[in-house]
Amino acid sequence: MAALVRVSGPPNSNFLVGYPGISATLPRIEGRVEIRPAVGVSAPVAISLVTVCLQRRESINPAAESMIRSQLTSARRDITDIVGKEMLLFRCPPGRESESVLGMDLPFVIFIPYGRGGEEIARRVPPASLQLDKRTAETFYELLVTVQQGHSDQRKYPFPVPIQRYDTLSTFGMYNRPESAERVTDHLVTLGISLPRWSYGPLDPVSVYIKLSPNPDWLGKAKKVTITSITVGIDEELIYNHEGDEAKRTTKNLAKHTQPVGVKMPEAGYFTNLGLVFPARELRDSEGVLPRSRPGFPMYSTSGFTTTGTLYKLEYYLTVKAKLSSARDILLRQPIVVCPFDHAGCKEEMAAIEHAAKDAAHLSPDNPMLPAATILRANDPAGLKALGVCNVGGVRKVLIE
Template sequence: MAALVRVSGNPNSNFLVGYPGISATLPRIEGRVEIRPGSGTTQPVNISVVTVCLQRRESIHPAADSLVRAHVSSSRKEITDIVGKEMLLYRSPSGRDSEAIMLMDLPFVIFIPYGRGGEEIARRVPPASLQLDKRTVETYYELVVTVQHGHSDPQKKYAFPVPISRYDTLSTFGMYNRPESAERVTDHLVTLGISLPRWSYGPLDPVSVYIKLSPNPDWMSKAKRVTISSISVGIEEEIIYNHEGDEPTRKINTLAKQRQTVGVRMPEAGYFTNLGLVFPARELRDNEGVLPRGKREYPMYAVSGFTTTGTLYKIEYYLFVKAKLSSARDILLRQPIVVCPFDHAGCKEEMEAIEQAAKDAAHISPDNPMLPAKTIIKASDPAGLRALGIAVVGGTRKPLIE
């Protein structure tokens, strides 16, 4: 007899509690597995074993964005992992093949790993849910409930999608708000130096870069003959498919670019300028201004991708500055930056909630999270029908009216 299985979160809250990527908030999934009769209202269900786990599914298809290559290249590469541990929620008493159950509510808590990881893959913070255009990259999570009706029966699995975001790249964190600088030299004549006031950006965040071109004082006569034709600044997205494998493939997309024509000889004191652009955002609404219903597996992000590392892929971002010169080779400087799925204003709004989540998590022990009691009503329980909202009136089963 098949059962009706569903997973519900706590009242007025999400499955996901805490902020993945921020260990102080003890990110976790809280909920309960609810099992009811699958056919008829009062037909008991035989249950032998019930387990629950959080499963990560990841796949890549580097050729999917090209119609020609997609047909000739290999199919998708896919992996499935269990995040954390699988939990045993119920097992029928020893000596019995199964137990006839009327109703079952089984609370659970699955802690999402938040350790730095390193060699211990099991402790790595899992990557955020993500789907790139044409499904070249996909990562999504499911709560998988496994129910066995008898020891000789095959197991039945029920999957419920859980979108997961990461919050360790918020642009409001202090570590991203320190200036970053870099230099590059060409032909021993000219040095290109850049400085970024901060290095984490989200959709529609302003990106400003301070640029300095300096002549080499030891070769001043030659350096003064150099003409600065133009300076370009832009943002590149680099996707590395199969980055831990033998044959990683790279794909670079230019997301935004700004060019300034200069046309001046190299001054003795050097050339200084500020260039800026706006980090591109994805339009979430359609042509009629309607926000389409999102897929249950993925949060809706205003950026197509963000800085992340999965098992099969890695997405990195670079701010590039290119100085086009005459009488010297051009200089290109690529500086790594972090791309967050939320804009700066959104990151500010989350900070207070993160602090509160950390205070709440301080009272929770991962070893003993103090779960609510299970509710299991067997077919033999005298009040079993009452729990299902049914009463026997004159030998007939009818809805119970309190």
């Protein structure tokens, strides 16, 4: 007899509890595996073993960006691994092939790793769910329930679970400290930049303080240099196989703003403030309708964000280019962090994160105090009653209390 298997989360909430990437919230997946007969109500099902695990599937296809190459080669590479540990929820007693059951509710909690344990990959925080355009790279999570029915019949039931990461929120103090960098060309001119903060989300303003200063030892030559224009841009760099031998990089410019200057280099240097708005993706279609999100992938209003998987890595750079005459141009690339939420959204999450951390303080990962499993065996005296059925003269009828 086939089994009907489903997974339900805690009442009025998602499977995912806590905030992945923030260890104080003990991020975890809570729920219960429910097993019922696939046909009828009271026909017993033979169950030998039930396990559950959180599985991550990651795949890349560098050739997908080129239409011709993608038709000629199937260069898609993928990996599958288990996040955390697989949990054994039920095993029938030794010496028996299976247990005959009318229904099962098996609670579980899977803790998502939250510490970057150095070389220990099993402790790394798993990357967020993401699907890039043309599926050039994607990360996908699913709860995988394995049900063994007797010797031969083992079936796997996947349930997609979208996972987001919260350790890049632009409201965290570490991203709100000024970052500065310098670059020199021809020993004549120094380009210096300062960023007031370095984590950005969709439609966040990006502001850069720029300083071009002449070399005091070569002042005569430096003053002949003309500052033609200054360009500020944001680049997205996707690195395929970043841990392997054949790493491949593709760079895409997301936004650019050029300011014409046309000034000879002043003795005191040239100072300016330039800015642009971090680009956001329009989620609604031409009629203003929000499309249904695909199971397993959250709706992000950015095309990508800072993330590191096993097969690929997404990095972002703020680029400042000073175009000069009588000297070589200067290009400075400063790494920045891109968060999938805007600054206002990050502020809203902060209170919820604090609340989740207070809740998690009472929880022990070694003993999460799960509710007891409910198993209705076929020979339980009250088994039929629990299903709302009773025996009347050898005929099963709906029980009316």
